[in-house]
Amino acid sequence: MRILVIGGSVFLGRAIVEEALRQGHEVTTFNRGRSGDDLPGVTAVRGDREVPADLEALAEGREWDAVIDVCGFTPRVVADSARALSGHAATYAFISTISAISDWPAKRVDESAPLWECSPDAGPEDGDYGVLKAGCERAVEKYFDGNALIIQPGLILGPWENVGRLPAWLRRVSRGGRVVAPGDPGLPMQLIDARDIAIFTVDQAAKGVNDRFLTTGPAGNTTFGRWLADCAEVTGASPELVWIDDEFLLAREVEPWTELPLWIPSTPGEVGTWDVSTAKAEAAGLRCRPVAETVRDTWHWLKDRDHAELERRLPHWRRHGLAPDKEARILSEWDAG
Structure with a gap:
């Protein structure tokens, strides 16, 4: 198969390229060459997807079996890519997010859950991350003449992570020493390795699937305690x-998700x-390795x-983790009762 990956040099995009090459596919990457290095074995095309001339040059004289778009965040920009690549590929796979679903995280969701309202032509000022991703999904479905494969990942971890959540904890x-651990150590979680999403996405793209999957x-x-x-x-x-109570941490203005990555206080809006x-994706072939394997491999990459x-x-790495002086103060106040 001939695959075009928009992005392809960091984290999930890198994992997708690596998996496609491992399966023997011919891979073209299209990116600016700023975030990371392209893997050996790809045909690298330099360009900016927000520049119409770059998109035209990418498409001219080229055809692929599938496009995998890993770095679309603005509907208007994704719409331009979908239009430019229509007729040059049979399938457009778009990496979206579970945050595009308006009922999440307040409710249990599946693929039938509604998306946020967002136009397929929206600009960056028209919503936050999840809202705009919903618009991006609609842009692919509206403007690409072919199969639209929508992948909605949950919390992604693994080697080459560019967000910094698991690296911050590692x-x-x-x-060592005394570490603030948030909330309930027995809290069940749902974590996925980028490499498992990559396998699933490449496989579905190869089949020309026209569908959406929560992955x-x-x-x-795992649980928070087991993971740490x-x-x-x-x-x-x-x-x-x-292990420190949610309420105690919130009272001291500890930021969920960032200062203590993956910590979400137990509130009705987060259930x-x-x-x-994951039933639909699992029925289509999604398989997930043990979380302990993801943690081990990420440490071997990082250390x-x-x-x-x-x-x-x-730069996202600098946002994650609790400052040492703040951690020490919280531990002291917790000890004092």
Whole structure:
């Protein structure tokens, strides 16, 4: 199969390219060459998807069996790509997000759940991340003349992570000492490895599937306590995990998702966070490796790298993790009762 990957140099995009090459497909990547390096074996086309002339040059004289769009965030921009590539591929696979579903995380959701209202021609000012992703999905379905494969991932982890959630925990746990651990250690979670999404996406694109799939780990494939224990085991550290109540942390203005990555306080508006139906994707072939394997492989990728250089290239990393002085203050106040 001939595959065009829009993006393809970092995290999920890199995993998709790696999987496509492993399966023996011919891969073209289209990106600006700024976020990361293209993998050996691809045909790299440099360009900016927001520049019409670059899209025209990409499409001219080329055809693929499938396009996999990993880096579409604005409906208007995705619409331009879908129009430019219509007639040059049979399938357009778009990597969306579970955040495009308006009922999530307040409710348990499946593929029948409604999307946020958003025009397929919306601009960056017309909504937040999830709203705009919903518009991007509609842009592919409206403007691409062919199969529209919509992938809606949940929480993605794995080697080459460019967001910094699992790396933040691995780095903190590896330092040892007393570690603020949020909420309930028995909280069931749903985590998925980028490499498993990559396998599923490439397989569905190869089949020319015209459908949408929620792609995350099976419900309860780990707990917060088990996940942090995996971090300790792979790093060889012996931290003391101090489990602190949600209310105590919120009262001290600890930011969910970022200062304590993957921590979501237990509130009525969040009950569906880790309760997403994966039945449809599993029936179509989605398989997920153990979370402990993802943690191990991410640490092996991370431990010997230049973290300062990674933070420079991946600015989201700097947003994740609790500052040492704030962590020490919270632990002291918790001890004081």
